[in-house]
Amino acid sequence: MSDVSSSSQDLSTLLLDVDDLAAVLENVGVDFFLDELIRQLAFDIGRFDPTAIEHKIRTGFNYDTPEHGLIEWMPTMVVGDVVSVKTVGYHPQNPVERGLPSVLATTSLYDTNTGGLVALTEATLLTALRTGAASAVITQAVAKEGPITLGVVGCGAQAVTQIHAISRVRKIERLIVTDVDQSTAESLAGRLPEAIVAPEVTTHTEFDEVIADLDVLVTATSVEPGHGPVVTLDHAPEHLHINAIGADFPGKTELPESYVRNPDVVVIPDVIEQCLAEGEAQHLNASELGPDMAEILERDWHALRSQQTIFDSTGWSYEDLIVASLFVAHAVPLELGTVVELQRAPTDPHDPYETLR
Numbered sequence: 404m405s406d407v408s409s410s411s412q413d414l415s416t417l418l419l420d421v422d423d424l425a426a427v428l429e430n431v432g433v434d435f436f437l438d439e440l441i442r443q444l445a446f447d448i449g450r451f452d453p454t455a456i457e458h459k460i461r462t463g464f465n466y467d468t469p470e471h472g473l474i475e476w477m478p479t480m481v482v483g484d485v486v487s488v489k490t491v492g493y494h495p496q497n498p499v500e501r502g503l504p505s506v507l508a509t510t511s512l513y514d515t516n517t518g519g520l521v522a523l524t525e526a527t528l529l530t531a532l533r534t535g536a537a538s539a540v541i542t543q544a545v546a547k548e549g550p551i552t553l554g555v556v557g558c559g560a561q562a563v564t565q566i567h568a569i570s571r572v573r574k575i576e577r578l579i580v581t582d583v584d585q586s587t588a589e590s591l592a593g594r595l596p597e598a599i600v601a602p603e604v605t606t607h608t609e610f611d612e613v614i615a616d617l618d619v620l621v622t623a624t625s626v627e628p629g630h631g632p633v634v635t636l637d638h639a640p641e642h643l644h645i646n647a648i649g650a651d652f653p654g655k656t657e658l659p660e661s662y663v664r665n666p667d668v669v670v671i672p673d674v675i676e677q678c679l680a681e682g683e684a685q686h687l688n689a690s691e692l693g694p695d696m697a698e699i700l701e702r703d704w705h706a707l708r709s710q711q712t713i714f715d716s717t718g719w720s721y722e723d724l725i726v727a728s729l730f731v732a733h734a735v736p737l738e739l740g741t742v743v744e745l746q747r748a749p750t751d752p753h754d755p756y757e758t759l760r
């Protein structure tokens with residue numbers, strides 16, 4: 404993480420916007436960046452040490468005025484080095500009402516020597532990339548080996564990086580997608596990298612009929628709290644792996660409760676407390692959960708490849724720190740970004756009025 408630490412007297416902040424991220428992705432290639440991120444998540448999370456990495460459960464403001472939405476903050480600290488805080492807004496009406504993404508985010512990185520803000524980065528695309536990469540690492544660990552048929556429910560922004568990241572760990576032979584908004588389902592093909600197989604677009608009713616054909620399923624919807632499930636799983640194959648990424652709010656779940664409660668289905672939480680509060684695991688208590696994401700990445704779970712598994716992805720602040728650090732690590736040698744002195748210090752540290760004189 405040394406790329407983001409400042410010297411004791413330097414309080415400058417590196418601003419990295421979406422054009423800087425685009426420049427990084429253009430420079431190294433999106434596939435290369437995703438592959439690197441997938442490896443980094445697997446490596447860092449597989450060696451997760453709570454004495455070296457401290458994370459707080461995310462909290463924030465959930466509101467219904469002016470409309471249903473939330474703004475939350477997600478902090479993680481690398482002890483003795485850096486604190487990362489992602490601030491993320493979720494406003495599911497944004498795409499339809501304002502032409503904006505549902506999820507908007509920024510990440511701040513602070514030096515734990517000084518408390519100074521060393522970097523402030525865009526994190527909307529970073530969130531989509533890390534959420535896709537997180538699904539990819541778990542898919543790689545527990546899904547059926549070889550080519551897969553992938554199903555996707557919810558074809559918005561996250562669906563793009565989910566499909567792309569999964570395509571980096573499994574060959575997608577067939578891709579079947581659905582969305583309550585047919586036009587979003589139909590536009591998905593045009594938002595995917597060209598090398599990915601063209602999606603077959605179905606209605607919800609048709610989708611329920613193809614569940615039996617799937618090896619991996621992604622649910623990435625903006626379904627409202629209390630309005631799930633978004634899919635029926637009566638004919639789920641014995642080995643189906645699900646990346647359930649949309650349940651990240653109290654009362655908001657995407658999968659049928661009976662399926663999640665089935666003791667033969669292994670539920671893999673990313674962050675246990677968070678999943679029990681806001682994930683698919685809202686239906687469960689802690690003793691009913693399977694191994695968490697860190698345990699899955701710590702060792703081999705070959706037997707799970709032939710079982711029904713659910714990755715309960717609510718989004719881990721540690722993933723945000725890892726992806727932001729990777730972004731900075733690429734941006735610095737490319738001399739991207741703008742250095743600003745948001746926090747220029749007085750020469751006399753006891754004189755806050757010095758800058759007025």
Ligand SMILES: NC(=O)c1ccc[n+]([C@@H]2O[C@H](COP(=O)([O-])OP(=O)(O)OC[C@H]3O[C@@H](n4cnc5c(N)ncnc54)[C@H](O)[C@@H]3O)[C@@H](O)[C@H]2O)c1
Binds near residue numbers: 531717
């Ligand atoms: N787990 C994580 O780390 C993580 C990260 C980012 C976003 N998310 C969550 O992922 C979800 C999707 O985010 P996004 O950025 O793609 O949102 P988005 O608004 O871009 O797309 C959501 C899509 O879901 C569709 N949809 C809503 N209800 C549906 C239903 N019942 N069946 C099928 N489709 C339905 C909408 O029409 C829309 O196209 C959100 O709930 C968001 O909070 C999770």
